[in-house]
Amino acid sequence: MAPEPEEIAWPANYFNYFTEVEDHFQKVRATGLFLMSPLDWALVETWKNAGIPLEAVLRGIDSAFEKWRARRNRTQMVNSIAYCTQAVMAEAQILAGVAQPAASGKRTEAPFSEAEIENYLKTNAAALAQQPGYEEVAATLQRICGSLDEGVRDLEDLERRLTALEEKMIAIARTGQSDEDLLRAHRELDSQLAPYRGKMTAPQLAMLEKQYLDRHLIESAGLPRLSLFYLL
Secondary structure (H helix, E strand, O other): OOOHHHOOOOOOOOHHHHHHHHHHHHHHHOOOOOOOOOOHHHHHHHHHHHHOOHHHHHHHHHHHHHHHHHHHOOOOOOOHHHHHHHHHHHHHHHHOOOOOOOOOOOOOOOOOHHHHHHHHHHHHHHHOOOOOOHHHHHHHHHHHHOOHHHHOOOOHHHHHHHHHHHHHHHHHHHHHHHHHHHHHHHHHHHHHHHHHHHHHHHHHHHHHHHHHHHHHHHHOOOOOOOOOHHOO
């Protein structure tokens, strides 16, 4: 008998999304230390933003490596999470037919305390306050921190507010980005993505390009990430 919808919830470690994926890929790859590339981080972020359950990503990684190991000729090692894209999408479709995320409004447990969230928000607000042009974003982040008691009762809503604020921060940063820096970012993306383009649909590629370029812009500008997914 299929479980009732209310019995199915996001994993307790859902806010560990990035580190769980990186650790699992490293374990399945079984070749020692593996650190995700900028392309890998951007790809995992597209999955997270698309609401793909962590379980689907981990299952997809397992499935992709099972198929890779079954091949007779394995001349190249799997060096990017992008190799697992099709398998992750397949697992996401399978899970979509049997399980749904926890209903909105249900408290989401996270592996960090209220004090850690408060410190995270204050640290990011202070960093932004020192960056010319981001004073309004810093002030908004301070206000969010001031109403933290209300926000912590609904982590999903807090995450939505922080994500929207990060989008505003990125829009400001984009106005100051030079053409040379943007061109360099596109070249780096094309170089890293070339071996995996055939594994992704046009919408997936478009989303990945946006996430990659946004990440490059944030890092180039020396800005903090605001999402709770980067607290850990």
